[in-house]
Amino acid sequence: MRILITGATGLIGRELGKILAEKGHDLFVVSRSAQKAKELLPFPCQVLEGDLSHAPLQDARLEQMEAVINLMGESIAGSRWTEEKKKKIYESRVTATKNLVQSLPKTLKVFVSGSAIGFYGDSGSEVLTEDGVVGQDFLAKLCKEWEAAAARAPGRTVFIRTGVVLARQGGALDQMLFPFRSGVGGVLGSGEQWMSWIHIKDIVGLFLLALENPQAHGPMNGVAPFPVTNRDFSQALAHAVGARLGPAVPMFALNLLFGEMAQVLVSSSRGCADKAREWGYKFQYDNLAEALGEICAPFKQGEEVFVAEQFVPLLPEKLFPFFKEAHNLEKITPPTLNFEIEGMSTPEIGQGTHIDYRLKIHGVPAKWKTEIDEWQPPFKFVDNQLKGPYRLWHHTHEFRPFCGGTLMVDRVRYRLPMGYLGWLMASRFVRKDVENIFSFRRKFIASEGLNDHL
Known part of the structure; x- marks a missing residue:
């Protein structure tokens, strides 16, 4: 149709x-x-x-x-x-x-x-x-x-x-995750509303x-x-993210924060x-605990997950060569990061290649070493941080044949330094930074810029 x-x-x-x-x-x-x-x-x-x-x-x-x-x-x-x-x-x-x-x-x-x-x-x-x-x-x-x-x-x-x-990214749950993972998310009003x-x-x-x-x-x-009632939902969400349930949020606080919309929250x-x-x-x-468990599993392990998808009207065989050239990563990274490759352990990217980068994060210089621990051209590769600003940075790049072109799927799993304190202080800022990086990448790929390098 x-x-x-x-x-x-x-x-x-x-x-x-x-x-x-x-x-x-x-x-x-x-x-x-x-x-x-x-x-x-x-x-x-x-x-x-x-x-x-x-x-x-x-x-x-x-x-x-x-x-x-x-x-x-x-x-x-x-x-x-x-x-x-x-x-x-x-x-x-x-x-x-x-x-x-x-x-x-x-x-x-x-x-x-x-x-x-x-x-x-x-x-x-x-x-x-x-x-x-x-x-x-x-x-x-x-x-x-x-x-x-x-x-x-x-x-x-x-x-x-x-x-x-x-859903994991987007929608109402996305807004609930930070307070609940922080241990301050609680029932709204009486919590008896369905x-x-x-x-x-x-x-x-x-x-x-x-x-x-x-x-x-x-x-x-x-x-x-x-x-379920809001109380049951709140308890299930706190359990799914591995945190305690925080104090209830009284109606006067909801009215102060949200005005008329507060009534929708407790409807x-x-x-x-x-x-x-x-x-x-x-x-x-049909079971809330199972639904939240599927969505929140990475969060319970202390990981952040970011997924970006984009359709490109080129087959993986045509698209992949651009990404296997290490210096092309510089082209799809925002200029504000001053991203530059300093060296590689092999002449070309392949299984086990180590790549050294330098960049600036909000103006602060940083060094980064990554290893290609999976290499399946033209459909997939994975880079894993060996040294750098994160406790974990595991980036899976997929190039799925899809409807005569390619569905590019980037899945990033990461953990911030300093454990819970680092997450509490910086997770929202880092999430925004990651979103901006992939927004820049999507714009480049959707523009004629990519065609100039194929």
Whole structure:
């Protein structure tokens, strides 16, 4: 099918897009910046440039669309809900969905739209089926209008009322990890409110179900079968990261920190997953402890994990030669690091090669020696720090044949010096530094700069 995806660079969109591409679908993505999409998306697609929060799209390719996955929306977390913030949240969902529907051909077969379990508002211990009534708070009314806008789309329509998505990088859990790993994460308010959660693999699976199963229509709760109270969730997360549970966060503190959004944090939603199972979905993770255990296993060992993915429309055999030249690493490293190779133990990189670097970290000179302890051209190599600023730096570079090109996957495992104290003081800054390094690398690879060296 020819499928149009909005919000493709988000947490769900990236994972869903990879599966759809692998299934052989032709993907089209809406983005305000084609270049940014090229840098961030881990799957092949065509980009339709436009900003749906302001106007419908004008592109002849829209007439070819058979299906739509609508995932766009300003994050509801991360900052206080000012009137300006609420306006952006509304326009990026309701206004943008209205404009999207106006852009679509009458021949569209299926429209799958994101929504949120917040549709039901604060519902206490009531078990929430898709027939439940809409709540009265801002988020509930937003979801009602969001779904109403999507319901006007041609063809079969499905609205997935997503719960708290659990994933290693991105989403709500990413914001919870630091306080819980620090030992200060605790229950919110009374802790008795219900939380509807779902593993990233399962929410992606539900979007696939909605797209492919002709039985699916109308609202579907995007939640795991067994919701838990906030107290149980907090205890499970503390255990998963190997830390103690911190003190409870009282409502007055939440109100002070988050304003109106504090009510969303303590809103009770006990979502039911019966409709998803009725339509044939089998959950990979229906147990919270198992879901958190899979995600948090490296953290319990004191490691940080960073993963970056990027699709390149070249086969590994064509792409790998650039990366086997050691001095090309200088080209894909931000100039601010003053990264320079001082020497190698072999004329060319291979199994067992030692490479000496020098660089500056925030202006401070540092030496680094790494060993290539795995070398499988043109698909994989691993460099492992022997001497340097980290207690552990283990970088796996993969070049996976994917949809006629290469899915580049960089997986970095690292530990900071000074143990827990070093992690507490510097982990957030180092994470940002690592993100910036790979952001620079993605921009270089997505630009014409890479082609000049092939």
